[in-house]
Each structure stands twice: as C-alpha cells, then as structure tokens.
Amino acid sequence: MPAKIALPPPILVTFSITQQCNLKCKHCYSRSSAYPGLNELSTEEALQIISQVKKAGTKLIIFDGGEPTLRSDLLRLIKHAKDIGLIPVLGTNGTTLTRKLVKDLKNAGLKMCAVSLDGANAKTHDSFRCVNGCFDDAIRGIGYLRDEGIPFQVNPCIHKKNYHELSDLLNIARNMGAVGIEAFEFVKTGRGSYEYELDAQIRQQVVDEMLRLTSIDMPVRMIGVPQFDILLKKGGKSDNYHRSGSCCGAGNTIACIFNDGTVFPCMLLSKSAGNVREQSFEEIWNTSDVLNELRDRKNLKGTCGNCLMKDECGGARCRAFANDDILAGDSQCWIVQPE
Numbered sequence: 488m489p490a491k492i493a494l495p496p497p498i499l500v501t502f503s504i505t506q507q508c509n510l511k512c513k514h515c516y517s518r519s520s521a522y523p524g525l526n527e528l529s530t531e532e533a534l535q536i537i538s539q540v541k542k543a544g545t546k547l548i549i550f551d552g553g554e555p556t557l558r559s560d561l562l563r564l565i566k567h568a569k570d571i572g573l574i575p576v577l578g579t580n581g582t583t584l585t586r587k588l589v590k591d592l593k594n595a596g597l598k599m600c601a602v603s604l605d606g607a608n609a610k611t612h613d614s615f616r617c618v619n620g621c622f623d624d625a626i627r628g629i630g631y632l633r634d635e636g637i638p639f640q641v642n643p644c645i646h647k648k649n650y651h652e653l654s655d656l657l658n659i660a661r662n663m664g665a666v667g668i669e670a671f672e673f674v675k676t677g678r679g680s681y682e683y684e685l686d687a688q689i690r691q692q693v694v695d696e697m698l699r700l701t702s703i704d705m706p707v708r709m710i711g712v713p714q715f716d717i718l719l720k721k722g723g724k725s726d727n728y729h730r731s732g733s734c735c736g737a738g739n740t741i742a743c744i745f746n747d748g749t750v751f752p753c754m755l756l757s758k759s760a761g762n763v764r765e766q767s768f769e770e771i772w773n774t775s776d777v778l779n780e781l782r783d784r785k786n787l788k789g790t791c792g793n794c795l796m797k798d799e800c801g802g803a804r805c806r807a808f809a810n811d812d813i814l815a816g817d818s819q820c821w822i823v824q825p826e
C-alpha cells in the first residue's frame with residue numbers, strides 16, 4: 488500500500504447519491520435517467536461514507552445526483568451529515584420541491600440549497616432540460632425555499648445557446664432573494680455534445696459579464712473556469728466572497744463521490760480515483776495516483792504546461808479530460824501567458 492501523505496482535506500465533497508432523475512437534460516454529466524444506477528450505495532453505505540468525509544476533515548457536503556430529492560432516504564442522510572458536524576447543502580433541479588419537503592429538509596438540518604436555472608425564461612430552460620413546465624416548477628420550488636427561509640443560490644449552466652441570458656438570469660435570482668449565483672461553464676462530458684461548447688471568444692465575453700456582475704451585492708462564482716478567479720484576483724477582488732475556490736479545484740480542494748462509490752476528482756471530471764467500497768475516502772484522497780497527478784502542476788502539457796500562470800490557475804482539468812487527456816492544455820484559453 489502506498490505511504491500516506493498528509494494533505495489538506497477537500498474543502499467540499501459533492502455526493503451524487505442517485506442517478507435517477509425526473510428531467511432529461513441535454514448536457515447531463517451523470518447521464519441521469521428515470522431509473523436509479525445499477526449499483527447504487529445503500530442507505531447504510533451512504534451513512535458510513537458521510538462519516539468518512541467528516542473524518543477526512545471536510546466541512547461541506549453537497550448532496551446532488553441525479554435528482555437527490557428522488558432518493559427516499561435523503562432526509563436521513565442530511566440529518567446524519569448535520570449531526571456529525573458537516574454543513575449539508577442540496578443541489579437540485581427544484582421541480583420536486585414541495586412546501587412539506589422544504590420544511591422537512593429544514594428540520595433535517597439543510598443549510599443551503601442550489602437550484603439549477605439554465606435560462607431566463609421557460610422556453611430556453613425547458614428545451615435544454617427536455618421537460619415542458621420544468622422552469623415554472625423550479626421557480627415554484629425556489630418560492631418554497633424563500634418562504635421557509637432556506638438560503639438558496641441559482642446555478643445556471645452557461646452554454647452556446649443561453650449565454651446571452653446571463654444578466655437576465657441574475658436579475659431573476661436577485662428578485663427571488665437568492666444569496667448567490669454560481670455559473671457552471673458547459674463541459675462536453677456525459678450527455679453533453681460539442682454544439683453547446685463555448686469558444687475562446689464567447690468565454691471571454693461570459694467571464695467579462697460575470698466580472699461586471701461582481702460589482703453587485705451578491706456573490707458571483709464560476710465552476711469550470713479557473714481563469715475567472717485569476718482575473719478576479721488581478722482586479723483586486725481576491726476575497727472569498729466571489730471566489731469558487733483556489734484555481735481548478737479538481738483533486739486539490741474538491742472531490743466527488745458517485746452513487747456507486749466511485750471517487751472522481753470533480754463531478755465534471757469522471758476519471759476514477761478509487762472506490763469507497765474498497766478503500767476509505769481518506770485513503771483515496773491521500774494516495775490516489777489520479778489525484779496526485781492533478782496536484783503537481785509540473786505535469787501539465789500544452790498551453791497550460793507552458794503558461795506562467797499554471798500554478799495559480801492550472802486550467803480546467805474537466806475540459807482537458809473531455810478531450811481525453813486529464814493533463815492537456817486549455818485550447819480555448821484567452822488569457823494564456825506563455826513562459
């Protein structure tokens with residue numbers, strides 16, 4: 488067995504507790520469908536894994552999926568996380584939230600909820616998520632969260648066909664009382680296809696718009712775009728208010744546990760680092776070759792390998808993996824600074 492190296496624990500762990508979902512989104516990285524995955528963790532296993540995440544030193548656990556609200560033991564898992572001192576957060580499409588469920592989630596100890604909105608209107612959102620009415624259902628769900636006082640943020644996935652709706656989306660989020668907006672850049676993984684991918688020019692436009700939005704009194708963050716954090720820092724906004732974590736967090740500050748126990752460096756980067764059915768989470772975090780490979784920036788290749796900013800940025804490893812090499816350069820980077 489490889490020797491244990493003492494590493495800081497992940498700041499947060501996402502726990503994809505099921506692959507079952509009531510929507511059929513075109514981009515879904517977990518390829519979720521109407522049915523649970525073939526080999527999903529039992530309640531007892533999931534409870535043990537939550538305890539392992541705590542033991543590893545992590546503070547924040549995000550329950551997502553699939554659609555996590557479709558798992559019948561969700562309240563028990565959240566309560567356990569809270570009871571052992573973790574901060575439980577939920578990532579949901581919002582459509583299945585009822586007033587009763589929201590009250591139950593609050594009583595179980597849920598601290599925060601992220602609701603996905605992939606457009607500023609029903610047409611854009613419903614056509615991407617492939618179920619008519621899901622925009623209105625998500626908005627209704629957000630209303631219950633607001634009424635019951637569970638802080639929520641809005642998480643849009645930004646892609647080629649909706650990026651122009653970003654600022655309207657932000658207005659919706661603010662008007663509904665969101666405590667933040669956290670935009671995922673679309674990554675070509677799972678069911679996602681090239682037609683949604685942003686090129687360098689549009690990425691720059693999107694990031695400029697997001698940077699402009701940081702002047703408002705609400706945290707604005709981006710997932711899958713380490714350049715956003717670099718530019719924030721350059722603009723003197725290096726506090727944790729807007730930052731999504733230091734640079735590409737895959738294997739460095741975050742990890743993902745999938746519904747069959749597989750550990751991934753990030754939910755958008757599905758290269759296995761081990762399985763919690765075979766090793767403890769802490770052992771995987773400390774010894775996995777895949778995670779160690781990501782941690783050493785000297786391993787980076789191409790544009791990222793030759794970039795002056797590789798240590799502070801590192802490039803989005805999920806995008807590289809989408810093109811088959813976890814260490815490849817970001818071919819659509821607009822701020823690269825060759826060494």
Ligand SMILES: C[S@@+](CC[C@H](N)C(=O)[O-])C[C@H]1O[C@@H](n2cnc3c(N)ncnc32)[C@H](O)[C@@H]1O
Nearest residue numbers: 514515516552553579580603644671673674679
């Ligand atoms: C897989 S979903 C699970 C939680 C819940 N079902 C939902 O839709 O919010 C978690 C988040 O990942 C985002 N996501 C899914 N596939 C993605 C992709 N290929 N690129 C970027 N974000 C993606 C979704 O838009 C959502 O905000």
Ligand code: SF4
Nearest residue numbers: 508512515519553580
């Ligand atoms: S992104 Fe979320 S709502 Fe959409 S299919 Fe995947 S798990 Fe379901």
Ligand code: SF4
Nearest residue numbers: 791794800802820823
């Ligand atoms: S080229 Fe440089 S700035 Fe661009 S993603 Fe790679 S490390 Fe970051």
